[in-house]
Amino acid sequence: MQSIHNGQCGLCGHFGEKHARTPQLVTILSSKQADVVMLDECGHPKHAALHLKVTPISGCDGFVPAAQA
Numbered sequence: 001m002q003s004i005h006n007g008q009c010g011l012c013g014h015f016g017e018k019h020a021r022t023p024q025l026v027t028i029l030s031s032k033q034a035d036v037v038m039l040d041e042c043g044h045p046k047h048a049a050l051h052l053k054v055t056p057i058s059g060c061d062g063f064v065p066a067a068q069a
Ligand code: SF4
Pocket: 007, 008, 009, 010, 012, 013, 014, 015, 016, 042, 043, 044, 047, 054, 058, 059, 060, 061, 062, 063, 064
């Protein structure tokens, strides 16, 4: 497990936003820790058509803070 900080995909509202929020995503938001081998799809409009898969420690300038569960 690794600490996740603001600006990283694990805390971004676009991380896995195309599917229902899983317990794993909720846990990342509440603990700010994630398994770095996890992959999920980025739902940012500029990436969604490409089906970009990112890890919780990835990031980009499209970051928006995820709403807390
Ligand atoms: S790639 Fe950018 S927009 Fe997509 S989940 Fe990560 S920080 Fe958010």
